[in-house]
Amino acid sequence: MAGSNPNAKPMNLTLKVWRQKNRQTQGNIVDYQVRDISPDMSFLEMLDVLNEDLLRKGEEPVAFDHDCREGICGSCNLFINGRAHGPEPGTTTCQLHMRKFSDGDTITIEPWRAEAFPVNKDLSVDRSAFDRIIQAGGYVSVNTGGVPDANEIPIPKSIADQAFDAATCIGCGACVAACKNASAMLFVSAKVSQLALLPQGQVERKTRVENMIAQMDKEGFGACTNIGSCAAECPVGISLENIAILNREFLAAKATSNNLA
Amino acid sequence: MSWLSNALTSSIGRKIIMAVTGLFLCSFLVVHLVGNLQLFKNDGGAAFNIYSHFMGTNPIIRTLEIVLLLGFAFHIYEAVALTGKNRAARGSQGYVVNHIEQNSPWQSRNMGLLGTVILIFLLVHLYNFFYRARFGELDPDINNNADLYTLVVSSFHQWWYVLLYVLAQVALCYHLIHGFKSAFQSLGLTHRKYTPFVTYLGYAFSVLVCAGFAAMPLYFFFLQ
Ligand code: HEM
Ligand code: SF4
Ligand code: FES
Numbered sequence: 001m002a003g004s005n006p007n008a009k010p011m012n013l014t015l016k017v018w019r020q021k022n023r024q025t026q027g028n029i030v031d032y033q034v035r036d037i038s039p040d041m042s043f044l045e046m047l048d049v050l051n052e053d054l055l056r057k058g059e060e061p062v063a064f065d066h067d068c069r070e071g072i073c074g075s076c077n078l079f080i081n082g083r084a085h086g087p088e089p090g091t092t093t094c095q096l097h098m099r100k101f102s103d104g105d106t107i108t109i110e111p112w113r114a115e116a117f118p119v120n121k122d123l124s125v126d127r128s129a130f131d132r133i134i135q136a137g138g139y140v141s142v143n144t145g146g147v148p149d150a151n152e153i154p155i156p157k158s159i160a161d162q163a164f165d166a167a168t169c170i171g172c173g174a175c176v177a178a179c180k181n182a183s184a185m186l187f188v189s190a191k192v193s194q195l196a197l198l199p200q201g202q203v204e205r206k207t208r209v210e211n212m213i214a215q216m217d218k219e220g221f222g223a224c225t226n227i228g229s230c231a232a233e234c235p236v237g238i239s240l241e242n243i244a245i246l247n248r249e250f251l252a253a254k255a256t257s258n259n260l261a
Numbered sequence: 262m263s264w265l266s267n268a269l270t271s272s273i274g275r276k277i278i279m280a281v282t283g284l285f286l287c288s289f290l291v292v293h294l295v296g297n298l299q300l301f302k303n304d305g306g307a308a309f310n311i312y313s314h315f316m317g318t319n320p321i322i323r324t325l326e327i328v329l330l331l332g333f334a335f336h337i338y339e340a341v342a343l344t345g346k347n348r349a350a351r352g353s354q355g356y357v358v359n360h361i362e363q364n365s366p367w368q369s370r371n372m373g374l375l376g377t378v379i380l381i382f383l384l385v386h387l388y389n390f391f392y393r394a395r396f397g398e399l400d401p402d403i404n405n406n407a408d409l410y411t412l413v414v415s416s417f418h419q420w421w422y423v424l425l426y427v428l429a430q431v432a433l434c435y436h437l438i439h440g441f442k443s444a445f446q447s448l449g450l451t452h453r454k455y456t457p458f459v460t461y462l463g464y465a466f467s468v469l470v471c472a473g474f475a476a477m478p479l480y481f482f483f484l485q
Binding site for chain 2: 220233
């Protein structure tokens with residue numbers, strides 16, 4: 001493989017993995033050994049090796065979520081050794097490499113924990129609460145008709161950059177998983193500030209923030225107390241500044257919108 | 262007015278009440294500290310007793326006293342409400358291994374604990390000084406003002422009392438190191454030009470105010 005280290009020695013590891021049959025049953029930690037893990041493997045490839053072993057032995061493989069395996073879809077959510085997406089900052093689990101671990105290590109792997117993210121099976125959780133928050137307001141109205149010119153609406157570069165930074169949120173839920181309060185504020189703030197900053201987001205601006213916060217509360221996420229674990233664990237570096245923007249959007253909307261509920 | 266009650270009971274609304282009451286309590290701390298600096302005046306407590314007589318009888322101050330009580334009541338009520346909501350949100354099954362200390366400061370995660378230490382201190386403090394000055398019988402001083410000064414001095418000669426005060430000020434200091442800048446964040450008052458200053462001011466405020474309060478029992482215990 002290009003860029004691989006020919007001197008890297010394969011590793012043997014002990015895994016402590018959360019196993020749970022389904023939503024109704026209780027789960028527990030089960031120990032497994034994996035052998036000859038290349039330091040160049042991703043964390044998910046290491047789990048693939050475990051699952052192939054399990055299949056060969058006729059055991060049920062470990063369920064975990066993944067899709068793109070290139071850090072953009074936000075599905076690969078694992079709580080590794082007490083950290084969301086593992087020890088490496090700014091990295092999704094699929095982009096975490098086994099070279100961050102050492103031969104003989106014990107690695108504890110758990111699903112995201114939050115009342116609003118129930119465990120479906122093993123390490124796979126239901127994050128549809130995020131989808132419902134987006135449905136409540138994370139969209140913009142567009143005109144039908146011809147395709148508009150790319151640069152028709154002037155947007156200052158600094159605003160465009162700020163909105164783009166917020167738009168990089170991949171909806172993984174690490175912010176919720178890491179937060180002492182299981183708060184979804186970093187996620188919601190990324191969506192709200194991205195759209196509030198741009199001219200295209202103005203039509204629904206007030207209703208959006210009111211509805212998204214109402215849905216966030218209804219889903220049972222906690223309230224932000226500005227601890228900062230979310231931003232520290234976010235794989236794409238969404239900043240706490242977005243939460244301040246969300247708070248002022250919410251205050252302004254509640255004070256001035258036409259919605260009486 | 263359902264929009265208003267909905268707004269104030271939403272997770273952001275509760276945070277906003279925390280922030281407004283928290284900053285209001287900070288303003289109280291400044292007034293309380295500045296007034297009490299008269300304890301350091303070497304006049305056998307005359308100035309301090311005049312001041313405390315004024316604070317106990319002036320109608321404006323007496324009205325603000327009720328506002329202050331409400332400020333504490335709302336702050337504590339929202340703290341309890343938020344803590345309950347957030348515990349429920351975290352869920353019953355916790356992590357087997359969680360290294361939250363690697364991603365956040367201790368004081369930010371323990372505002373409830375710090376607040377409880379402050380509350381216990383407040384109750385002792387209010388009983389000993391406020392209650393006894395307002396409802397108890399203190400002897401008159403040379404100017405015929407109730408002699409709160411002598412009570413303060415004798416209290417600050419008891420080691421356990423001094424220890425409680427100093428510990429409470431350490432707790433308050435950590436509460437404010439998180440709380441001061443957090444309140445600005447909760448209110449959405451952030452800006453790349455001013456937030457670095459607010460952060461710096463928060464540290465300076467927390468340390469100076471708490472050191473000022475802690476200096477009083479220490480001064481009387483060790484130097485008087
Ligand atoms: C003089 C006394 C006090 C002052 C000056 C003070 C100040 C503050 C400030 C400025 C905040 C930050 C608000 C925010 O983040 O928006 C805060 C948060 C908090 N306070 Fe206090 N406080 C005091 C007493 C108390 C007491 C007695 C309790 C509890 C019994 C308490 C419990 C809390 C809790 C739990 C938080 C965190 C809640 C959150 O961030 O959402 N505080 N306080
Ligand atoms: S804010 Fe960061 S941690 Fe939260 S969902 Fe978006 S990308 Fe994931
Ligand atoms: S699998 Fe898509 S981000 Fe990791």
